[in-house]
Every structure is written in structure tokens, then in C-alpha cells.
Amino acid sequence: MTTRQQKTLVAGRTYYKQFNEEIRALVREGVTDFVITECNGQRYLATALEGDLTFDIHGVPGQDLAAFMRGPKIRVRNNAQDGVGNTMDGGRIVIEGIAGDVIGYAMRGGEIFIRGDVGYRVGIHMKAYLDHQPKIVVGGKAGDFLGEYMAGGIILLLGMFSDKPDAPVAGRSLGTGMHGGVIYVRGEVPDHQLGPGLQAQPVDSEDLKVIGALVEDYAKELKLDSKEIMSENFVKIRPFSHRPYGNLYVPC
Template identity: 75%
Template sequence: MTTTKTKQITLDAQGIYYKQFNETIREKVSEGYTDFKLVNVNGQRYLATALDGDFSFEINGVPGQDMGAFMRGPKIHVHANAQDGIGNTMDDGKIVVHGLAGDVAGYAMRGGNIYIREDVGYRVGIHMKAYMDHQPIIVVGGKAGDFLGEYMAGGIILLLGMFSGKPDAPISGRSLGTGMHGGVIYVRGKAPVDQLGPGLHAQPVDSEDMEVIERIVKDYAKELDVDADEILSEGFEKIRPFSHRPYGNMYVPT
């Protein structure tokens, strides 16, 4: 679906079950509304799921699981925290979370951008993959839980470790990049060697990497109103897969 004119509406989620609330959103989409302000959101699931087109969502409150799943094009700003599974298998669009996000953000995403200002939970970016000319990007401004980028097959994860409520925790949890066989994870500062998945190693970024990082950081900083220069004042390391078949030696050839 392609939309060309802006038509705005405010919807109040107070006390409304998620199914009814999503039905209302889709009714308003069919009526030609493109810009949505959702207020008093409190755990309603599947917001903007599977929407295709140039839609904008400003969400006040904490959305529930699978916000933005399977979507292709919308832009979502969450002015609070977000629960698990945001951007699940999304193809395109942008999700910006001004607080924390839960587990499995960006699961199997194939395109678009997810920007999170603070910390995230476990298995963020699991099964991410590049799809045709789409390059999915996840930026975590804080720290990440275990299994960041697990089985990653494509795309970019940028882990900053700056805006965190866990000052004494490592920048990422255990098994960082376990099983990854494509894509790249960039870490601001030093990657935690003792947290890396089997067979992985970190190395300094080169000039081409820095061009990519600078472009992403500038967009991230613009969306979240943070200082790009401060983010870029520290060096970065990158983690790439050592093989496109990391567990190939586990199987007996036939």
C-alpha cells in the first residue's frame, strides 16, 4: 500500500484489549489515516504489525510484544520502553525506542532499522539476515544480554554500551555472536573477548567500517537526540563470522 497525503489521528489505548485496538488502527488505515499518535499504551501487542506503506506512529506508553512485526515501511517512535520481539521478521521501516527493549528484538529481520537508546535483553538480532538489497540494522545504545547476534546471517548490529542502567555489567552477555555466519557486529570500545561465541574474535575496524558506522551513528543520534560526536569519540571493534558454516565440522559428509 502506498500513501501520499498525511492524515493524522490520536487514538487512546486506555483499557482497550489489544485485538480491538489493532482493529481500530486498521480501520483508520483503510480510511486514509497515515500519522498515528497512540496514547496510554500499556502492553497492547502487535502494534503496526504487517503494515505496508509510509505510516508514522508516535507511541506514548509501553507497547506489548511483537510491535512492528512483519512490517514493511512504517516508522515508529516509542517514548518509553518496549517489550519483547519488536521488529520480528520486519522487511523495512524504522523502530526507535527511547528507553529499554526486551528480548529477541529484530528476530529474523530482513531490512529496516531498529534504534534502542538504552539496554536490551537476550537474543537480540538472532537470525538476522540480509535480503536482496535490504540490509537490516540494529543499534543498541546501552548494553545487551546473552546471545546477541546468535545465528546472525546478515546485517549490522552496533553495540554502544553508553546509555545503560547497568554500569558494572559487561557491554554484552555470554555467547556474543554464537553461530553467526554472516553480517557484522560492531562494538564501541573493546569487545568482551571472554563473552564471544566459539571461534569468534574481534578485530579493529578499518576506514570502510568507519564510514558505515558514522552514517549509522548520525542517523541514530538524529532520531534519539543524542550527541553523534560523543559516540564517535571512542574507537570500535568488529566481530565477523569465521566461517559461513560455523558448525559444518559437526556433520559427517555423505
């Protein structure tokens, strides 16, 4: 059984490169649980780290939080900037505020749970392989191009915990170029918000099992009411083709 060691670090004005080098040195020394206070935009936190590590981050981490991460669990007790979970392989990230653009870019495993709104191109190029099924749950609303070129995994968009009451649940061109995976949306999605050739369809009983399990996990992490979340209907958006732009190319 691994003996867990905790360390509290004050980020403050520490340069991000120096701060990450300190974290890596502590991991090599056997520290497993980090509490980071006064986080002030330091980039690349937990990038490429592996194993049973935890990070409790107070403040706002900078870009590419947990890029290439494989295994650790991260809780951000505020907002997060762009690029969270870039090419992430595994682990879990919980963000108690809002997050920026390009969340989960090319994500290949693990979960990202966000309580509030997100920016543009969230879930772009998400992938799945064998039993690795990346998942993103957004409690608020999303900007343009959600799930663009998505090749696998699950995005669940709730539209509930948003600072933008008058905005649509998602921006323009939702799912543009999708050729794998599924996007679930709580409530309705107007057809004009969808990418070319896509349409929102009612979920079936198997979809509801998947959504229900994911909501249960999400609600537990963020102390929300799973029954309230599940009280609305859901729709799903799936790709219409595995080669959505195949007709643009002339065969040789």
C-alpha cells in the same frame, strides 16, 4: 501527493485485538499518522502494515511491535517489550527507553534504534538480501547471545546509555553461530564474552564510514551527540565461517 491524515487513539485498557482492528480500519479509511496515548502493553501494534505510515506511541507497547512490518515509521516514547521488529521487512523503529528480548528476530530490512539496554538474543537470525541490509543500534548494553545465528545485516552496540554500569557491554556467547553480517562494538569486548571461534578485530576505514553514517542517523533520531559517540574506538566481530557447525555433520 498523498494527503496525510492524523488520528489520536487512547489505548488505555482496550483489548489488543480490538485495538489493532481499529487501527487497520482507520488505515483503510486513509489515516496515515497515528498518535497512541496511554499504551498499556497492547501487542502486535503495526504488525504487517505497509507503506508511508507513522506511529507516535506514548506508553509501553506489548510484544511483537511491528512484526512483519514493511515501511512505517514508529517512535516509542518509553520502553518496549520483547519481539520488536520480528521478521520486519522495512521501516524504522525508534525506542527512547529500553527494550526486551529477541529484538529484530529474523529481521530482513529497516532500522531499529534503541537508546538504552536490551535483553537476550537480540538480532538472532538477522538476514540480508541484495540491497536490503537490516540494522540495529543499541545505545546501552545487551544480554546473552547478541547476534546469535546472524546471517546478515549490522548490529552496532554502544554500551553508553545503560542502567547497568557494572555489567559488561554484552553478555555471554556474543555472535554464537554467526555466518553472515557484522557486529560493531564501541570500546572493547573480552574474548570470553564471544561465541566459539570468534574474535574482536579493529575496524578499518571502510568500517568507520559505515559506523559513522549509522551513528549520525541514530544520534539525530534520539537527539544525541554523534561526535561523543564516535570519540571511542570500535571493534568488529565477523563470522569465521559460512558454515560454523559444518564439522558436526557427517557427509553422506
